[in-house]
Amino acid sequence: AQSVAQPEDQVNVAEGNPLTVKCTYSVSGNPYLFWYVQYPNRGLQFLLKYITGDNLVKGSYGFEAEFNKSQTSFHLKKPSALVSDSALYFCAVRSSSGNTPLVFGKGTRLSVIA
Amino acid sequence: DGGITQSPKYLFRKEGQNVTLSCEQNLNHDAMYWYRQDPGQGLRLIYYSQIVNDFQKGDIAEGYSVSREKKESFPLTVTSAQKNPTAFYLCASSIDARATSIQPQHFGDGTRLSIL
Numbered sequence: 556a557q558s559v560a561q562p563e564d565q566v567n568v569a570e571g572n573p574l575t576v577k578c579t580y581s582v583s584g585n586p587y588l589f590w591y592v593q594y595p596n597r598g599l600q601f602l603l604k605y606i607t608g609d610n611l612v613k614g615s616y617g618f619e620a621e622f623n624k625s626q627t628s629f630h631l632k633k634p635s636a637l638v639s640d641s642a643l644y645f646c647a648v649r650s651s652s653g654n655t656p657l658v659f660g661k662g663t664r665l666s667v668i669a
Numbered sequence: 670d671g672g673i674t675q676s677p678k679y680l681f682r683k684e685g686q687n688v689t690l691s692c693e694q695n696l697n698h699d700a701m702y703w704y705r706q707d708p709g710q711g712l713r714l715i716y717y718s719q720i721v722n723d724f725q726k727g728d729i730a731e732g733y734s735v736s737r738e739k740k741e742s743f744p745l746t747v748t749s750a751q752k753n754p755t756a757f758y759l760c761a762s763s764i765d766a767r768a769t770s771i772q773p774q775h776f777g778d779g780t781r782l783s784i785l
Contacts, residue, residue: 598776
């Protein structure tokens with residue numbers, strides 16, 4: 556079975572500081588990993604994905620994520636947080652084998668304080 | 670612009686009533702999905718469809734029904750059997766649903782359903 560854990564319900568960070576939103580996963584075989592962002596009363600927007608190759612993936616709005624196979628993690632990072640980054644962030648995973656749908660984590664609310 | 674349109678944005682249901690949420694996409698995507706979002710529970714998959722006239726149950730299909738008569742449309746009916754329907758419902762699509770697909774899902778802006 557596939558699963559995703561986002562261990563922090565809420566992350567607070569000061570504007571200009573680096574931010575990290577954590578994600579760990581469990582799949583059979585190799586993972587396809589995704590990060591999405593959701594603003595209030597809106598749908599999810601795709602940020603970045605890891606399929607294969609370089610463990611550091613760069614995405615939209617200055618976000619990046621690091622794939623760590625040994626720790627089964629895919630943490631989202633940004634070097635300098637903006638107030639406008641405040642939103643709900645979702646990690647998602649699916650296996651590269653089989654035909655199962657994407658599984659989402661429960662989300663982490665990021666608050667960037669000016 | 671291509672995208673996914675969900676309507677209505679807000680919907681109210683009376684006890685014992687069925688309601689239908691609309692989802693239309695003009696992205697020419699094969700696969701479409703319905704999710705339910707509750708605070709603190711993330712997104713839970715209700716139903717998904719990989720091709721016209723075919724769909725599969727997700728994790729929480731009880732009390733819901735869908736149809737996929739056209740590629741661009743995937744309506745969700747919340748039946749009276751769903752005892753706790755109050756939630757934010759999100760529709761999504763992707764180019765295809767195969768495991769080999771690496772394309773992300775595109776989401777609509779949701780329908781918020783409440784009980785009167």
